[in-house]
Amino acid sequence: MHIQRNTNQHTHRKTVFSAIILGVSLLLLVRLFVLQIADPSYKAFARSNYLRHVTDFPSRGLIYDRNGDLLVYNEAHYDLMVIPGQVGDIDTLLFCNLLNISVETFESRLLQARRHSRFRASVFERQISKTTFAAFQEKLFRFPGFFVQPRNLRKYTYPIAAHTFGYVGEAGPSVINNDPYYRPGDYIGISGIELAYEKELRGQKGLRIRMVDVMNRDIGPFQEGRHDTLAVAGKDLHTTLDANLQLYGEQLMQNKRGSIVAIEPSTGEILALVSSPSYDPGLLVGRQRTRNYRALQNDTLSPLFNRALMAQYPPGSVFKIVSTAIALQEGVINPGTRHNCSGIYHTRGISIRCRDHPSPVDALSSIQHSCNTYSSILFQQTINQPRFENIQQSFDHWRSYLESFGLGQMFGSDLSYELPGIVATSDYYNRIYGERGWRSQTILSLGIGQGELGVTPLQLANVTAAIANRGHFFTPHIVRAVDTPDNLQNRFGLANHIPIDRVHFETIAKAMQLVVEEGTASFSQIPDVTMAGKTGTVQNPHGENHSVYVAFAPVDNPRIAISVIIENAGYGSVWAAPLASLMIEKYLNGEVNRTWFEQRVKEADFITATP
Amino acid sequence: MKSQFNIFHNVDKPVIILYLILVSIGWLSIYSADFIEGQSGFFSLQTSYGRQLLFILTAILAAGAILMINARFFYSFSRIIYAIAILLLVSIFLAGVEINATRAWFRIGGFAIQPSEFAKFATALALAAYISNIRTKKPTKANIYKSIVIVLIPALLTLMQKDVGTTLVFSAFVFALYREGWISGIVLFMGGLAVTLFILTMIFNEFIIIGVLASITLLLMFFLRKRQGSAIRLIGLFVLLSVYVYSVDLAFENILQAHHKSRIEVLIYGDSDLQGAGYNLHQSKIAIGSGGFWGKGFLQGTQTQFNFIPEQTTDFIFCTIGEEWGFVGSITLIGLFLALLLRLIALAERQKSSFSRVYAYSVVSVLFVHFAINIGMTIGLVPVIGIPLPFISYGGSSLWAMTLMLFTLLKLDAERLEMT
Secondary structure: OOOOEOOOOOOHHHHHHHHHHHHHHHHHHHHHHHHHHHOOHHHHHHHHHHEEEEEEOOOOOOEEOOOOOEEEEEEEEEEEEEOHHHOOOOOHHHHHHHHOOOHHHHHHHHHHHHHHOOOOOEEEEEEEOHHHHHHHHHHHHHOOOEEEEEEEEEEEOOOOOHHHHOOEEEOOHHHHHHOOOOOOOOEEEOOHHHHHOHHHHHOEOEEEEEEEOOOOOEEEEHHHHOOOEOOEOOOOEEEOOOHHHHHHHHHHOOOOOEEEEEEEOOOOEEEEEEEEOOOOHHHHOHHHHHHHHHHHHHOOOOOOOOHHHHOOEOOHHHHHHHHHHHHHHHOOOOOOOOEOOOOEEEEOOEEEEOOOOOOOEOHHHHHHOOOHHHHHHHHHHHHOOOOOOOHHHHHHHHHHHHHHOOOOOOOOOOOOOOOOOEEOOHHHHHHHHOOOOOOOOOOHHHHHOOOOEEEOHHHHHHHHHHHHOOOEEEOOEOEEEEOOOOOEOOOOOOEEEOOOOHHHHHHHHHHHHHHHHHOOOHHHOEOOEOOEEEEEEEOOOOOOOEEEEEEEEOOOOOOEEEEEEEOOOOOHHHHHHHHHHHHHHHHHHOOOOOHHHHHHHHHOOOOOOOO | OHHHHOOOOOOOHHHHHHHHHHHHHHHHHHHHHHOOOOOOOOOOOOOHHHHHHHHHHHHHHHHHHHHHOOOHHHHHOHHHHHHHHHHHHHHHHHHOEEEOOEEEEEEEOOEEEOHHHHHHHHHHHHHHHHHHOOOOOOOOHHHHHHHHHHHHHHHHHHHHOOOHHHHHHHHHHHHHHHHOOOOOHHHHHHHHHHHHHHHHHHHOOHHHHHHHHHHHHHHHHHHOOOOOOHHHHHHHHHHHHHHHHHHHHHHHHHOOOHHHHHHHHHHHHOOOOOOOOOHHHHHHHHHHHHOOOOOOOOOOOHHHHOOOOOOOOOOOHHHHHHHHHHHHHHHHHHHHHHHHHHHHHHHHHOOOEHHHHHHHHHHHHHHHHHHHHHHHHHOOOOOOOOOOOOOOOOOHHHHHHHHHHHHHHHHHHHOHHHHO
16 A cells, blocks of 8 residues: 655645635634624623612601601502513413413513613513412413512502692603603602602612522522612601591581691691592502593592692682781771771772671771771772882882782792792783873772782681781691601791781781671681681682681680681681681580581582582 | 654644643633532533543543554545444434434433544545545546545535534535645635625625626726636626525525524624524623623633523533633634644645645644634624534534544654655
8 A cells, every 4th residue: 555645736725725714713803802892782781691680669658647647658569570681482371361461462561661671670560469469479480581579559548638648650751861760660759748758758779689590590699789779768757737637627628619728827837738629549549540540630620639729719808817917017007097888989980899887997897897998998098108109119019018928929838739829010010001000999909809819728828827926927838747756847947027017916816806706707606715717708700709718716826727718609707717617626626516517517518509 | 762652752742732722721611611609520420521521531542542553544444434434424314313403413321422523534534545546646527526525425414414514514625625726716715705695695685796796897897808808707707696696595585494594694683583593692792792801700701600601511612711711711712723723734734645634634624614613603703503612612522523633633744754
């Protein structure tokens, strides 16, 4: 056997072959450079592959009333979550049967979750029932990529104060885009206390980073849990509300449109805030929230509208306590100043009607009998004071008093969605009548609380509290303390002083006491309780007059100041005053003895009965 | 003479050192890929690294045995070895078992043996013997066809076993034939062009490619207008390529098996279908890409340790290196392979018999194709084709066959002086 000797031709081809090998190696290196150094995305992919970010949701803070009565708490429920990138071949049919959804729903939800993020958890099904949860938990290992996240839902001890509590819902896209704290599916306070105290109530979410293997099995904490944070529970809120009074107020207001605002004058704490008609706050929780919300929204009685903070009424005769106090301070009248009233007041072509009452009247009895003539005269005298160069100056001076009472502006308190009310400016009248086109008689209706005036029930109650305090008020607010009952909020502790002397407020208070004892509200006296009040009957161009009443009690040491407005109920003395007297009796005495009186108010119906 | 009894006499030391380094890197990578904390036993046959250690030791013993055999044995028995290899490939159809959808294995005891790995060795020997026996200065057309048939027989048999990867490896012999002058540079160029056009056809619409080809042809016709007959040849080439591109598109749509089609589509369209065909490649790229410059460290690769990559110890072993040793590790491994291949080319060139040279080139070519395709597929340059990374991947058949090929080459080289 002989092996052929080397006949070595084509030696240059060695170079070609070596070049091919080098070229291919270079190609591999370039590609590796791109993958390993130039392109950072694979590092993120690797992390998301084996790291799971588990969010621990803290329980939302509880809400108590002023006496430590629990009003709002939490109940556990479960959200079914999905991480689309990990969903493998699962038994879709079994899955859909467990959840009782169609395969199309399954596909579309998965697609939606995938559009959000392939690696981050999305909510697949909200608030699954306990039985579904139990059935699901057993078979969860067969559905990789799915897991169950415990969450909390609000529960309410009493079906009261819906507007005040507000509600909790999922954070919308605008919130998520502006605040990195919120992720899709997170809950956030949307109105009321839940909105105003969202930061305190929500607490701090906890984050745990877990490692998982390819089967999505938990391997343990990432880097011994060095990056993990614990969830911090939300802080409890201690509200100023008196649950009994709130509940009683809502009962009294049934079948009526309107509101009650009760304030503790010495602190500005809101004892009761009733807007009627209202709804059960439990309706705006959980899966049914959207449906119920829509139903409430379409209700012609607009139960979602918080009248106590947002309805703006002309105050009517109740306003006389303010305008008289101003006139006394301005010195255009003194308590003894008397005027005759013939039942109608004429001035330069304008006439204002008055009720039948004894004449003449002084400052006190004019309030006691709600005399329109007297109020018109003192208003004109206030505006026509010769010390002012023109009506603009004198009007703006008068107007500044109203502002000091908190009218025409928002309190900026801890209440969501309050409205400022309406107090026209001299500019406004200049625009309408021209700079020289208006006189005191042009705006005469302001003197009796009609015209370009809009006051919210909250503002009205606050004016009453200011009179109860004889010249100052504390910003009305709804939360006393955060976290513990002793941890009082001090931002509402500063008194707002009204530039009217105390002696004039004493005069007003005395007049208001006469209203109750011998005047328009004498029908609503409370046994053994001194009360100062003022009735109002607000002309309503759309229908029956609104019944208005403000009061505080006891007169010498006021513990409650209240405003009541009942829409389309007629005279203030007939409905609003009795209702307010019941509230005051309930609050001061703890119980109401005038049961027939109570019965009459509760049974009054101004919604279904009105044509 | 003392050296006569030393089996390492005249054996190329750099190649042996490179071999040992690569095998060690391979074992460490398999150890890391299969490592489970708390589980011990380097020698336990329950673990893949335990078994690989056994394969390495037996492979080294086999290498020693080869160095003791007279080099002439391989020339003399080349036909018989080839015949046995073909016989084994045929008997697969009778007694083989199916693993990973490929019917290419014999099961003996606890181990599976893949005859197609050894067929590469046998084919290299047979091709070398056949070419070296042609004494004319230029081979006839019949000689060339016969040499191609020698390669095609085992290639078709592996294709029938649905082992597309190994079939493709047989194309490596083209390089050996090219070096001997049996295949012209134009054929090699056309081959490269065919592969490039194939991939381009997958990416772009076939009419776009034909359009580009037409414009290139027109440009060339303009520049070569002085040369006689160039226009006709260019147009002929253009027509040929256009027909090829069109038929590739047709074949892709109609003939290719679904899983091959999807693998190619995955490569072309990037990180798509991540749960299905794209999963392997995607996870592989994540592993290598997340390695960064320095890597995550031995046993620290999250992709590797948490088993995100399928076929981690075998076809995708490069992921472990890329992830845990980073760009530095990748460069080092590619450098080692490059050093081995270039050293083997140098050995091939110093052979005095054409048998040794053809055999040596065959070995270099097979190693090169394995190396390029395996690493290329893990980083998304080549479709996912299941072939191992020589000396690195887990598996006895592959390691033994590659060791056999390499040390036979070393033995032929060691005795080259006596071959005259």
